[in-house]
Amino acid sequence: MPTATPVPTSTPTPVPTATPSPTPVPTATAKPAPTSTALPAPTPVRIQPRATRETGKAIDFEIETFGGETIKLSDFEGNVVVLNFWASWCPPCRWEMPFFERMSQEYEDQDVVFLGVAISDTLENVRAFAEGVGVTYPNGLDETGEIARDYSVVSLPTTFFIGKDGNVERRLSSAANEGVLKVCLRGQLRPRN
Template identity: 40%
Template sequence: MKKALIAAIVAVALIGFSAYTLSNSDSSDSKINSSVSTTNDINSTAKNSNSNQTVEASPNNIKTKAIDFKLKDLSGNELSLSDLKGKKVFLNFWATWCPPCKAEMPEIEKLYQETKDSDLVIIAVEIGEPLDTVKPFIENNKYNFKVLLDPDQSVATKYSISSIPTSYFIDEEGNIVSKHVGGMNIDQMKAYIKTLDK
């Protein structure tokens, strides 16, 4: 009888401890993800580029300082995020093996062609692949926006990247205003860029 009672108490204690651990794990994960920025995604359903409906986005309520980093581009030149202070930045994390990233790239190129003479800087940070994989991919597709290499994924880790593509929209003071996880079309990108003016 005593053994059965002790076994029941131990079982209840183990279940309670497991539930506590899981709930703390979930809340710490959400704290980590929200510490970079709180996301306000597209307000209206994503529309095709050829749709007549307007796509709108809202900036986050709390601006978060973007974490500075220094990475090399495809020519070996170093670029720091802090070098771009005073400009708006569309910061995109991607990889050549990622189908949604590859689908999004032509839209980023269209945006680049439309905005290359403006104060917007587009930076695509390629995660985890070597130069000899990334450079031919960019050249073969004739992409002209700035591509930086994050071979050890240190910058992706700083930005808590858990899935790609993920994009951050950074204002002229270096604050993250909005974040979008997943692929976008050019209308969605433009809607997020407009939030940098507010």
């Protein structure tokens, strides 16, 4: 049997609704603007690193190489020393390392010694990276950061060119390719009057 569907009416039946109460508008209270008082200027403090190695006598240090040998920078006095600070996680350091290896071989008969000091890294990582590149020149890890502090190393890579007399002749705070290394070494190997 069919069921009847109610026919809609033309006027809907109103449904009672709640009347919203008005929200009061906050009133601003006039407060005086805070007055600015000038503070005394701080007294400048000059922070001196333990050593600034732009020029002057290179600071001697001792480091254990990845091969287990303990060496001192002073062991190489009488040679030009290319002292390179690096880390395995540093892309520019990784980029320049093969150039340093090639140059160390090219200049080994010219009284030039390359020496790498890894910082802010683990022995496992730096040793693996150096072995992967095939680095043959002495490298070690500055585990305490003391050597890097002594040389005021604040960015990587940083390379120092130390003359045969043990004085720092040049600091390079960027990655170096063969051309840059050759120019820097040419200045170190030139006879001085």
